[in-house]
Amino acid sequence: MADLTSLAYYIETFGCQMNENDSERIAGVLDAAGARRAASVEESGLVVVNTCAVRGKSEEKLYSYLGRLRTLKRKRGLIIAVAGCVAQLHRDGLIDGRPFVDIVVGPDNYQRLPEALAPSLAQGRVFARVLTSRSRNWDEEARRPVLRESRVSAYVTIMEGCDNFCAYCVVPFTRGREKFRPLRAVLEEVEALAQAGYREIQFLGQNVNIYRDPATGTGFPDLLERAAAVPGPEWIRFITSHPRTFGPEIVRAMARSPKVCRQLHLPLQAGSTAVLGRMKRGYTRDEYLEKIRLLRAAMPDIHLSTDIIVGFPGETEEEFRETLSALSEIRFSNIFSFRYSPRPRTAAAKLPDDVPLDVKRRRLIEVQALQKTIQAELHGTFVGRTIRVLGTGRSRKDEAVYSGRSEGYQVVNFRAPDDPVGRFVRVRITGYGPYSLRGDALAFEAPRLVAPPRPAALG
16 A cells, blocks of 8 residues: 655545545545544645535535635645545546546545545645446455544444436435445444444445345345344434335334334425426325324334425426425424535436526525424424433533433433533433523433344234
8 A cells, every 4th residue: 555654634624424444445545554643624635525516515615615726726735636426426527627627536446545645745736546446345445444533432334335226316316236245244334333332333325225235135134134133332322314115124124123223214305296206206295194103103202304305307386385385294303404506417407497596596485484393393392301312522502511312313412510521321311402402411321221123013
């Protein structure tokens, strides 16, 4: 491996949990080659911008950030690398259109960063490199260190890519087709994280519920149960699931295990069956609602979150109102909402983008206002209750206050007599806002007790 001991690097991440996990992998590769992590862009010789291409706004943020880096590069030497989904999608165009970008590296090629950087460091000048081949090797990747941001909660990738080709989604063109990590490698990583003291595991993939072990065909429900059998981590989460392939067997696996959090992100995208059809989502509004009923019958205390897109081509006011009614009926604990923006190479990009921008903006405001009200109402029901919280750090707004997450993934800010990071705490909720809960720590948990399995509520 190339020697990067003279190099300080900084990573800026745009995007979802997959991007965050990729940044941890990039940091691990650079760290193993001898590079050191810088606290800021100004202290670095290399800036890696890890990107998301799912929304047009994400790309806008990237190009704005690259403009600031270009100014900094003119003032002093700086190597700029663009990684991730935008790198894979636009490839040569990034360097052709922005010659100050030195390296473009896609998600399957992070291990090649040291070799791309070595000539630049050895010869004192930058050689532009584009690294976007499809060459993911799960076994080789498992041997590489990951420099994790958290010492409490760890991401574990179980699959990557997507074969659904939803009309608006660029993921099949940035992450490629579905690729499944061997079950053996997944469980070995979970066991290593358990030995390192991690309390929470978050399985990642573009569509985790269709996971199958390449060697044995073992599916996602069995993976959940085998991971839950590993002593140590007490909470297991996963993201993301596609409603079309989210079946009763996964609900049963969730309900059986006390370690699998009563929390699920299940993207709805739109509340209108007609819009879902144009989106090529593969399910109807009623089919989605039936899955919600199934989940709540098995786990009445489950917390649900979702994604919503407003202004998809052809969306009428009546169809938009169906989305609002779905939100009112389901009452998600949290949502991620966006205005539709055409993405290159997708089927929807060929449709007329016929919902005016001001209408998209107004609809997004309506969605977010309704959801804010719903969340405030849901959070109000927690006041006076004592809930279990995993401490993750200090509050960003008040150093005297700690922050953590509940099993339902709500942010909880609380006062505690001792550092709770990495520990489970019983917190009495005393107040709330639409986006977080407030409380006081009552007790730190004793060493982990193994709870008896919860009975499944499904036949």
